[in-house]
Amino acid sequence: MVMIAMQSALLGWHAYRSSPVSDEYGHFYAGIRYWHHGDLHSFNVNPPLVRALGTLPAYLNWDELADFTPSFDMIDTLRSGALSRVSVRSEFPFGRELYATAPKRFQQQLFWGRLLVSLFAVAATVAVFRWGQTLYGVTQHNPSARKLSPYGSAIGLVAAGFWAFQPQVLAHGSLITNDIAVTAAMLVSSLCFGRWVRSLHWQDAALGGATLGLALSCKFTALLLCPIYLAFVIWRYCSTRQPRIIGQATLALAITLLVIALPYGFDGVGKPLGELKFSEDALYGQTNDEIASRFENAWFGGIPCPVPEQYLNGMDRQQSDFREGIISYAAGMNTTHGWWWFYLYSMLVKLPTGTLFAIAASLLYLIGRIFDRDHRWSISLDQVLIGCVAAAMIEITAYKSGFAQQHRYILPLYPFLFLLIVAPLARHYESKPGRIVNAGILVGLLATLIASIGIAPHWLGAFNTVSGGTENGHFHLFNDATDWGQDNDLVAHWIATHPQHRPLKLISSTGLGMGIREAYPEFAMLGRYNDPNQKWLIVSKSDLSRNPSLLHSLPTEPIEPIGASHLLFRVDNAAVPPIR
Template sequence: MWQSPTSNEPAHLASGVALWELGRFDVYRVNPPLIRAIAAIPVMMNGCKTHWNNLRYGPQVRSEFAIGADFVKVNRLDSVHLFNLARLACLPFSILGAWCCYLWGRALCGSLSGFLSCVLWCFSPNILAAGQVICPDMGGASLGLVASYTFWRWLKALSWESAALCGATFGLALLARSSWIVLFGLWPSIWFVVFLLQIQKNGVSTSLRSQIGQMTLLFGVSLYVLNLGYLFDGTLMRLGDFEFVSQRLGNPQPDARSGNVFKDGHFAFIPVPLPKEFVLGLDQQKKDFEAFPHASYLRGEWRMSGWWYYYLYGFLVKVPASILCLVLISICVSFQKLPRIELDHVAGWMSLCLPGLATVVILSCQPSLNHHFRYALPAFGPLFVFAGSIPFTIRRWKQNLRLAVIALTMTCVVSLITTTLTTAPRFISFFNLVAGGARQGHRHMIHSSLDWGQDLYFLKEWLQQQQIDQPIHLAYHGVFDPADIGIDHVPARCGPHWMTSASPDETSDLWVISVNYLVGDRWRLSPNCHYEEFLRKTPIHVCGDSLYVYKIPHDRRE
């Protein structure tokens, strides 16, 4: 808990508190409610203060960030403790992911591979970064792994009990991450391929009617769990009654905030078996993907359109080089003579890998929102299981060659553990050696891959060590006032943090600038203002990896 609340955490936590206190599912609707609801439980039990004056409702209304800033403001220094409680409540999702990686690896390749897959999960900086914050990325990735595992178990058992269990885990995954809705199309496709392979292998058709019935039960249970998580709010609402904001579903007129392309069509009277806010959240995400109002950044370039290879590039610079080496080794040994793979294992690898692969493909097809590499987190579990399959693949090789591969594998594992321990606790800003490390990360990616507003505690600690008692000039790329957690500052000239304006105070020689602003981010900055000029100067200190401290005397300011 060494890192200050990130830009999204106050919004998630305040939205979770609003869910319990006000029964509002519309706040932060782009994310399903499960993770924030769990995070808010210990906070509510601890007696947090709330302030709802900025809470609004309506099409295109996004009040979660305003109420998140209000939450920090009314709780002030107590918010540090509250965020720690909320983060601890989300920690079991990381453990769940590690356990599921072990289950997947053991089932597909044996206990040793399961252990190796679990180690890769536990010591991955990307996993540790997502696991220490209040966001749905970790919970969604872990529950997605569980759902895929239970789906594979159903394919093996083909029983009504396993179908019901799979439906329940699928529903929980949907309550954590709405993008798992792709499984409604992907799982029937996997089942059909496996069904055809079974016919080819056995020469006879198995119980098709029973399998279709079980899959119907599976999806029925998942929809029930999903709607139960929303307390059936707006379930079975008619399609024509929704107020959509995306061009694809709403096509709103220039003078309107919402619309509905189905309103006067033949499908208007169809009841939608999904919660109202779940549907509207998907629509809001679609709108963001259609035309996100902020430019994306990659390798020193800003674009409104983004890059289709953004996430692929992210894997090359954000994933530890040792894990990339293990994946490369696994690919190389797979080209050798493979052990015979049973049909159950073919179904297992499809069930494991295709959902994560589909996530990356869908994200790559929506390049207008290239801000967060963490969106690709569902692909990490399958990646670790694949990398952990090396012992299984080489188990029948000649001893000398097998020992050489094992030695290389162990070298990579030791390197990973060493890298992770030396990186701690700055996992969010991790970049591998190929990218030049975190201090060169701004040459590749920013936002939640480098500067997510997480380093205020490091700044506070440094100010105390230096015994600096005068206010500093602070341009902080975050959504709440750093003064609320005890950082004495004056707003820098271009608009430093949420809902503040620049201050004329010129008494301090210290300027602290978020690296996002240093490379040209314009989010919430005053017109025609920028901080790129500071990159030509040498900072006297870097707090964490994202807050650069400059000492600029009055007579030398540009």
């Protein structure tokens, strides 16, 4: 309970002090459109469940939102084909415009929505603890007895602690985005699925189907669970030859599809696949009716669609993003495509040093077991399942390398990784090497907690000491890893309370896009000081990453950081770069 209370307090703190981040404008606008107009198309690259939950307080308490209409129309621009598919996400500028009309009201309602969504992070903490407790609490001498040892709860707490106090979990867990929600749902789904595969009870099959449907309703990332589950079902059937497995799997699938369809209001469920029309195909046409369905003449065109139409439409739109690529940055390199190693690299620089130390200690334990000829392996079904999900997350992120700019996409790996790295604690070592490994894991947890508290509440832009620390994070990653707009209020307050730093220029394009500068009078005032004699410059770390010429034109050391996302420089007249 102490851990849950601490995590909840930290999540609430970040939810309160963080400005809306880049993606939240789109999520908020799309969520409001969902509640007031039943709009399923806006932000359809993610299912509507999480944004609906995150905007429920605004829907209940902000009546004026029902009448909000953006002051500009992008439809004609989209149909003209002048913009690429990646850049035509109208929910983002519309959400920014909504924020600019009432920043304080927007932030207030966003805070309550963030608190609701942060329950996913807390639920994942409970799930990690429970799974670690049952997984490693089994006695080593009689694993089939399912008798919990006195160490089971302690091991579960260690695994849960690595999750609960991760800086990126605290940061993303308190935003109305999908990443922590799908992570928690995938974890709970895997826990319930493993229970069903062991027990083969009908109620466990039903629960497994419901939790898989919940995961698939949070984000398309959860689709990677489907082939893994299918493989385990086939293995279980082949090993037992029990016909009820087929019936239970069918029940679970039916419940999964039902849960997926609920947030969509069953829109398009049962529609022949040959009649489906995808928004990406219609983008360059005059009207959607003039675009022929890509499946119109396919052999499966008459098969009823088992999921909502916009569910498939969103997946198609997301794949278009992967194919076209987006500006990517890592390790000082800019490109329009990604790298297979990006997410492994992002973990290397973002995970706290203590967590990396614990991972290294656990790997040493594994290597020692491999070379121990007297060792007899005893791996449970749950451990195999956890390992399969972890390996699949690494594989899918390496394969989907169309762009590399969002560290948060690897977050679903975290709880499964933490459940694996605490495995050595389940063995009661009497040897010195064994005690060193276990001590290393516990020290790693303590160091993780200290590092997380030390950087609070700037978790979103945190980097470990191995990478050079948070102050040097912009040399490694950008976007959601450095400046995602979380410090807009902080930067505005700093400018207002430091009038001696004039003339002053602000370069911050990632967090301060269309419609956002207008919401801050502090930023608007900077225009009068935008002249060749400027001596002071505030730069977003994301802009430093994306613009090497800007970075090289500045002094080597900044005067001071502003939060974890911006830096203050004093520059000579000739060194002032142009505003981008």
